[in-house]
Amino acid sequence: MTLEHTDVERIAHLARLQISGDEIPAYQNSLSAILALVGELKLADVGQVLPMAHPLDVAQRLRPDVVSEADQRDRFLAIAPHSEAGLYLVPKVIE
């Protein structure tokens, strides 16, 4: 599995990562090598095996519908890079 320059750009965009043009060849190489490594998975004879998403075969626990969290807005906003009037601010969102 060899990734093209444009593949790396597409993945980086999907992952919202700024990668400069001169960094791309290095990523191209290392990502291709990793994909070659994980490509060995296709040699495994999985037959009818069910996929395993979790190490333990346990069901989800259900929480009682109780309001347990108090307002901590000021504490949380204190660590925000940019906030005003109780809101987190971001560059204009265009719908």
Add this chain to the structure above:
Amino acid sequence: MEWQAVIGLEIHAQLATRSKIFSGAATAYGAAPNTQACAVDLGLPGVLPVLNGEAVRMAVKFGLAIDAQITPRSVFARKNYFYPDLPKGYQISQYELPIVAHGSMEIELEDGTTKTIGIVRAHLEEDAGKSLHEDFHGLTGIDLNRAGTPLIEIVSGPEMHSAKEAVAYMKKIHALVRYLDICDGNMQEGSFRCDANVSVRPLGQEKLGTRAEIKNLNSFRFIERAINHEIARQIELIEGGGKVVQETRLYDAERDETRSMRSKEEAFDYRYFPDPDLLPVELDDKYIEWVRKSLPELPVAKRQRFIDQYGLTSRDATILTASRELADYFERVAKAPGSDAKLAANWVSGELLGALNREARELDQSPVTATMLGGLIARIVDNTISGKIAKEVFAAMWDGEGDCDAIINARGLKQITDSGSIEALIDGILAKNPQQLADYRAGKDKLFGFFVGQVMKASKGQANPAQLNDLLKKKLDS
């Protein structure tokens, strides 16, 4: 060429839980921004989701009410995309294994026939926050109070062919979630909203046309208008030699048009995968039976009961069971002391709904309560007033003049049932109209109605109509 529209709806109903689907923060509407967004809702590093059992119970209630399959082992998945109102960069939803699948809902069409709309699935997911576009120095403000509010997304098949059908379906779902008490149905606050997938195809063609998804539909009126607009746009586009592109369009109520959403221009690759922070939700028969026992009387059953118990017509029963609130209102009116069920049905579906419609009010904003209306009907039944006078009393109650007895007294509307008084009025009218009296006696029977009208007018409408008839007949024929 004749075209057929194909419409599928994705309805989002916020579940009326006290706390969020994956955190213990409150879900109340209208709190100050970000005061109901806890560490989990904010997606702080290290936090984890824990599923609210009540959200599961409500989704199962809905599934049972639409005769759907309840998935014994459903799975939460992450839908990955970046957006500022989505704190974690993914929405926890359900993908391959939704909690509810293969249900249906019957709707009534305008021509009186019914149609069954398939509900492909209903899955649990978390709501996103809100972007506030007021200008903060050219920036957008993010309020995450809504983030993590539980939703069920109810996905219909592409089985509706007009905006009217779509609205009828949505109204039925709306009524159902309120019957079930799992969603407050408030469309203005966004508790109940929908996206519509719309496409057109030449009539008779099986293959579906390319669809556009219309977002931001939060009133029945907008849905109808937006869908009609979109159907017309697509037909015009194709007939003009163009092609419909698969895209997301936003309905702009002010301009009554849909437009392409710039933010959704790029094709999304959501990279769904099972959420490793959550385990499969396993529901056994015992659990499902436990939920089934908690189901209230559903619209179909209630409608039949109204026909059987109160002798209502099928039409009235349909109207009165359109919402749980209206049905409850009707039953309170019908059961008021001295009231009558058939009269109650006529008054609720006639005067009351007419007045609410005229003033575009919801039932809970009616100035005439069920007790007041029941009292009014009791006065018709016991002959205190006539049906005609009752309409005047109803109007006065609507205008806030008090309850019916107070209005009858204040306005002196009490029916005249004293024979002597009615006879005196009759004598006066006969004396004033000698020619008509002679004509009647000469065989012009039709004039009977003239005399009734004159006497009634003289009584200011208060004469008991039955008594008036009897007494007048006796006088004329004597």
Add this chain to the structure above:
Amino acid sequence: MTNYHTATVAELSHALHSKKVSSVELTRHFLDRIAAHDRRLNSFITVTTEQALAAAAEADRRIAAGQAGPLTGIPLAQKDIFCTEGVRTSCASRMLDNFIAPYDATTVQRLNAAGMVMLGKTNMDEFAMGSSNETSYYGPVRNPWDLDRVPGGSSGGSAAAVAARLAPIATGTDTGGSIRQPAALCGLTGLKPTYGLVSRYGMIAFASSLDQAGPIAQSAEDAALLLQALAGFDPRDSTSLDRHLPDYRAALDNSDNTSPLVGVRIGVPQEYFGDGLSKGVHDAIAAAIAAYRKLGAETVDITLPNTRYAVPAYYVVAPAECSSNLSRFDGVRFGHRCQDAVDLMDLYKRSRGEGFGAEVKRRIMVGTYVLSAGYYDAYYLQAQKVRRLISDDFRRVFDGQQVDVILGPTAPTTAFRLNDKTSDPLAMYLSDIYTIAVNLAGLPALSMPVRPVEGLPVGLQLIGNYFSEAQLLNVAHQYQRVTTWHRQIPQAYAK
């Protein structure tokens, strides 16, 4: 007594309870050692001197009042992956260089409640992604046994700090070997518990279905003491299990029996002794096997045929989960935000591009790729199926062949030199070849030191069945009762 640092936690606990030393004295002692030695080692990102002394004073009050537990007053180093309220929690990333956590992780709460004294937050690979501690934004950690070598990773700071006795014990997290491999390379006893035994709430997620926190300690006994405090049900973690826990320390057999392991079946997997295993490590493990036979254990040859797929499966599952887990670092609510973003896309891309280092970006991209449309089935789904094959291998051995413990090397070599593998991610990934399968299966495993090679520690790995931590620790403890490798301290730090 000035050499508190040569004592184990069990010994310090005894000294505290018999009032031979106060927690404040102990805490000062270790803080002084950090000040003296850590400039070279770089094992701490943040040292919390004031909080530590305050916590120590409080611990002394508890001890005086007779309200102390076995860990009250014991100094501790916390890996900088656990959220600590009011203290920077960086995950060794520029992304969180400015992040003061507004809450405590559940494990932090539990250790605080036990009266432990946090000395500071230890260095690590960025977001726990690495096996050498060289991906840290705060620079590499050096191995106290040889400063030119790596301590292993990702919990390299915790391991180096305990190896140099700058702290008597530390926490770590293990996603693919991040507790066991640095423990091996630094000569320590490190335990990765069964998935679900220790709460993950407040531990910054790398790969949610693999991550598990555990102790990095001087001995199995110390690891048992810390595990006792870490383990337990947490309603805030859906994957936390509500079950009765044994007394891990009490489960250690301290009788005079000279064959304490009679009846214990130790499985030796042929796949863990193949190509790639260095001769020195091989021989040291073989000697330990002989020692176990002397202790009465029976050894059985076993096979784990899907071992070859463990590294490939891991490098699909872990990056997939990490790509999603790290999406929340977007410059909006916390963490690094780029300057003067021109629009939303620019804000996302530059904040993340600047905030994450190269290895983290690489793994996010691998994960994004394997989950993306058209590749999901071939990579992610296939990896999940292979994961079950790997898990079934272990089941066959534990349940079918009645094996109690699987024994093998923790890492194929002793500590390698700094920069040896930084330019070749694949070579780095293969240093976890023996540890990764355990995480995929969710099993408990520990690493402990055996006979060193050329002055460098060698780690022996013991893998147990689900929730068999007590037995696993006892099997390690029996070896440590008859050997002293675990008590060795690098010469420069012994005094």
